[in-house]
Amino acid sequence: MSKVVVIGGGAAGMFASVFAARNGNEVHLFEKNEKTGKKLFITGKGRCNITNAGDMETLFRSVVSNPKFLYSSFYGYTNEDVISFFEEIGVKTKIERGNRVFPVSDHSSDVINGLEREMKKLGVKVHLNTKVKSVEGNEEGFREIVLSNGEKVTADACIVATGGCSYQPTGSTGDGYRMAESVGHTVTEVYPALVPLEIKEDFVGELQGLSLRNVEATIYDGKKEIYSDFGEMLFTHYGVSGPLMLSASSCITKKLQDREMKLVIDLKPALSEEQLNQRVLRDFEENKNKQFRNAITKLFPAKLIPVMVMLSGIDAEKKVNEVSKEERMEFVRLIKHFTLTINGTRSFREAIITQGGVKTKEVNPATMESKLVPNLYFVGEVLDLDALTGGFNLQIAWSTAYMAGSSIW
Numbered sequence: 001m002s003k004v005v006v007i008g009g010g011a012a013g014m015f016a017s018v019f020a021a022r023n024g025n026e027v028h029l030f031e032k033n034e035k036t037g038k039k040l041f042i043t044g045k046g047r048c049n050i051t052n053a054g055d056m057e058t059l060f061r062s063v064v065s066n067p068k069f070l071y072s073s074f075y076g077y078t079n080e081d082v083i084s085f086f087e088e089i090g091v092k093t094k095i096e097r098g099n100r101v102f103p104v105s106d107h108s109s110d111v112i113n114g115l116e117r118e119m120k121k122l123g124v125k126v127h128l129n130t131k132v133k134s135v136e137g138n139e140e141g142f143r144e145i146v147l148s149n150g151e152k153v154t155a156d157a158c159i160v161a162t163g164g165c166s167y168q169p170t171g172s173t174g175d176g177y178r179m180a181e182s183v184g185h186t187v188t189e190v191y192p193a194l195v196p197l198e199i200k201e202d203f204v205g206e207l208q209g210l211s212l213r214n215v216e217a218t219i220y221d222g223k224k225e226i227y228s229d230f231g232e233m234l235f236t237h238y239g240v241s242g243p244l245m246l247s248a249s250s251c252i253t254k255k256l257q258d259r260e261m262k263l264v265i266d267l268k269p270a271l272s273e274e275q276l277n278q279r280v281l282r283d284f285e286e287n288k289n290k291q292f293r294n295a296i297t298k299l300f301p302a303k304l305i306p307v308m309v310m311l312s313g314i315d316a317e318k319k320v321n322e323v324s325k326e327e328r329m330e331f332v333r334l335i336k337h338f339t340l341t342i343n344g345t346r347s348f349r350e351a352i353i354t355q356g357g358v359k360t361k362e363v364n365p366a367t368m369e370s371k372l373v374p375n376l377y378f379v380g381e382v383l384d385l386d387a388l389t390g391g392f393n394l395q396i397a398w399s400t401a402y403m404a405g406s407s408i409w
């Protein structure tokens, strides 16, 4: 039996505590907030998308940074294991669109309560309102943690589960990065990810609140296509958000730091340019005596019409039967290539996840133990791991936490 200290009472810290305690260890969890699971509470819009029930290939494909590092832990503790665990502790689950797994109750609080109950049952000692200031150790091993009141707590092993640095009011303020660096670990540069994108063109402001379903977005870094997918997006006063744009952000956030990129939206991806031309022609025929701006109302949501008219360069008042073939062809092209300039991401405050963190090369992928400081472990978002939305980020937290907790005796 070992004495184990866990820093951080989020998803990964609570999970690691459960499995370290199931191994018969004496476990102390330190959480600086007044309660555990503050970020978990807001996950999945308060419903907590616990994991994703897709196959292994989907799981790995959805990891953006260092998927190979997760090979042992995703196989060692699978999404099915996660579902069984929660069912076993009394949290019934259901599977929704896109294989997203939620508690049947639709309440993230049930996930938190379930974990708290299990920790209590196993005798985990939870120290709330207790901030850990530093971790002490060297190549000979982990020694102790120092609390912010100066108190030192010695233990045989320490699990750092402090999360990333997004949504800071939940407690994730990047403390774990400083702890890791202080004992010699490399922390890769961190970026906001799963985050809305800022758009240079002022007219996006006019589109605020507009949601587009079934569009195709392609992002170009110079001439190179670096992202393309279908889905739903939303315009905001500063730019674009919604599932499609959040996923895109994870793939471009690093590169966006020093350059702009082009976002090309195909507003009618189900139609080829020729089919769309026929469609526009039909609309024009039906409305041949109307002004251009009144002849395209069936093509777009109302908010988009003034912007499309402006970008088309066609006089809004022009009678549709006076629109030339060239003008119409250009208009069709515009619908298939509605182009915006991405000039940044929103900040960590609005980022669902942090990209970057403790360098995975310096951590044993089968146990999450530091390769530099024996008996020191890193789990969850503090590591340089991140994934797309759909329950994959919590799967990372659960799998890595399980590997650490269950490997300490």
Ligand SMILES: Cc1cc2nc3c(=O)[nH]c(=O)nc-3n(C[C@H](O)[C@H](O)[C@H](O)COP(=O)(O)OP(=O)(O)OC[C@H]3O[C@@H](n4cnc5c(N)ncnc54)[C@H](O)[C@@H]3O)c2cc1C
Binding pocket: 007, 008, 009, 010, 011, 012, 013, 030, 031, 032, 033, 036, 037, 038, 039, 040, 042, 043, 044, 045, 048, 049, 050, 051, 130, 131, 132, 133, 161, 162, 163, 164, 166, 167, 170, 171, 172, 173, 175, 176, 351, 352, 353, 379, 380, 381, 382, 390, 391, 392, 393, 394, 395, 397
């Ligand atoms: C709005 C939002 C919605 C999300 N929805 C989903 C979703 O539905 N599904 C999904 O898979 N992922 C979701 N995520 C991502 C997911 O929440 C994270 O990946 C996950 O919480 C990471 O778990 P963690 O335990 O590593 O870190 P955290 O959950 O951030 O926990 C870290 C804990 O450590 C504590 N701590 C930090 N420093 C110290 C210190 N010095 N001393 C003591 N305690 C400390 C913090 O207070 C915090 O409680 C969402 C994220 C956000 C922001």
